[in-house]
Amino acid sequence: MAQESSFDIVSNVDPQNLDNAINNALKEIKNRYDLKNTSSSIELDKSSQAITLIADADFQIDQITQVLYQKMVKLGIDIKAIKSKGREKAGGDKIREVFTPINGIEQEVSKKIVKDIKDSKLKVQATIQGDQLRISGKSKDDLQAVMANIRQKDYGIALQFTNYR
DSSP: OOOOEEEEEEOOOOHHHHHHHHHHHHHHHHHOGGGTTSOOEEEEETTTTEEEEEESSHHHHHHHHHHHHHHHHHTTOOGGGEEEEEEEEOSTTOEEEEEEEOOSOOHHHHHHHHHHHHHTTOSEEEEEETTEEEEEESOHHHHHHHHHHHHHSOOSSOOEEEOOO
């Protein structure tokens, strides 16, 4: 009898990699000519993992965001792994934008992924386990086909495949 194989679909951000990306972006911001003598900064709240960008103007926030995205991609963090809460006025004439990392898959996204897996007509079972999904089946080829199908679709969040056995 064939052994059941499985893998998990999760959405997690490695806090150490995120911290490294922020530190690298901060170094570049301090040395960049167009941002050198401004009050532009990036801060990471270690407890809530919230990333706060502060600058004097909208275009500077855009520049800082681009630098942060570049550093994240360089360290293997998907840009969809963080989401913005929007821009707001900070004290004085400064502008603040707060990003939060997405850890865990929301229920409606999980249901959409399960529906897409069932629509693929592959012989696998998908179960929602809190904020992650477990996909199991007898054929490893079917599991790999599920991974390929999920990678092709955009669910608005960064997805990782873990615990493959």
